[in-house]
Structure formats: structure tokens, C-alpha cells
Amino acid sequence: MSKIKVLYEGDLHTIVTHEESEQTLHTDAPKDNGGKGQTFSPTDLLAASLATCIATIMGIYAQFHNIDLRGMEIEMEKFMSQDTPRRIQKIVGLIRLPEGVSQEERMQLERAAHSCPVHHSLHPDIEVAITYHL
DSSP, X not given: OOOEEEEEEETXXXXXXXXXXXXXXXXXXOGGGTSOOOSOOHHHHHHHHHHHXXXXXXHHHHHHTTOOOTTOEEXXXXXXXXXXXXXXEEEEEEEEOOTTOOHHHHHHHHHXXXXXXXXXXXXXXXXXXXXXXX
């Protein structure tokens, strides 16, 4: 179990601390919701969580099967609903696998990515569309 602490600084900014490692990150409300958009918004972090979870799960599979994933890139784009309550409506992802990954390995890595706990924790109304490229 991990513990996260959040300090609200005011002006829609927070400092988030991972208690075990003492690493921090900051959030700000997006410009379209009254913030300055100076760093990640809370919903940006959800999209980032999905991307890093997929990368981690694929990395675990790759380590076990001696596949070199260094250089893999993942892009996530989130789309917010226009109605209320404000929510993430859709996340579109692109995963670029490094050279040297075979078609068979790509299929196995994609299968592994489907076990991402963040993806399984998302509300089913959030559309998630991920594309894989060799």
C-alpha cells in the first residue's frame, strides 16, 4: 500500500508527495477551468497514470521474456466532456515500440498491456482507444 499526501497551496495549485520516496509533483487547474495550466491537471494525471501503467506492465513482461523496450514511447490524449459533471470522456493512446520488436512479441506485449490495473479501474463510460506501432 502506498500513501499520497496533497498540500493545497491556493490558486488551484497542489503539491503531491509520495510518502515512501518523498518524491513530489505539482498540479494546477487547466486554463479552461480557471487555472493557469502551468503543470499537470488532475485529469492529466489520470491519462499519465494509464500510460505509465501500460509501460510498466509491458516492461515487466519484456523483462521476463528478454525483450528490449528501451525507447518505447507512449502518447495519451484526453478529451473532456462538454456537459456536467465535467469528466474525462475519451482517452486516445499511441504506443510506439522500438525497432527490433517482432510482430509476435508485439502481440504478446499488447496482450500484457490489457492487464493494466489503471485501465481496469477506469469507469466503463470512458472510451479508451490505444493504437500500437512497431
